[in-house]
């Protein structure tokens with residue numbers, strides 16, 4: 001059960017994002033979560049030039065519902081170097097439908113997909129979903145529908161911070 005304050009992350013770079021590097025994206029996430037009292041332990045960033053997954057069919061992206069995309073299930077079954085509770089972040093070229101990121105994942109395999117349209121806050125946003133958060137209507141919220149519009153440091157309210165601290169993925 002939840003008791004720790006650390007989320008392990010392993011990233012797989014199938015395609016590089018256009019505006020940020022995976023390293024910058026994960027550093028932004030780690031810095032932000034540190035301010036919430038949560039450590040993002042980025043264990044490894046692996047190059048993973050897997051052409052088959054570059055343009056990922058994600059199907060419906062509805063958090064909390066089972067994955068409907070065989071393509072994405074196949075990708076999420078690949079998580080070398082990741083422990084059971086680590087979040088696997090897959091950087092792909094694009095998703096169909098066209099998302100910046102999507103954190104719907106199998107119940108026993110925490111993770112998210114991040115497309116090449118990622119902003120510096122996309123990893124932090126998707127990690128928010130993995131840790132249990134849903135969307136916010138507040139434009140500068142970390143969990144805003146579009147991280148593109150965030151000015152300055154994204155915000156989480158105290159309720160959201162409470163919630164992520166209870167995540168079962170923290171060790």
Ligand SMILES: [Zn+2]
Pocket residue numbers: 125129135144145
């Ligand atoms: Zn989202």
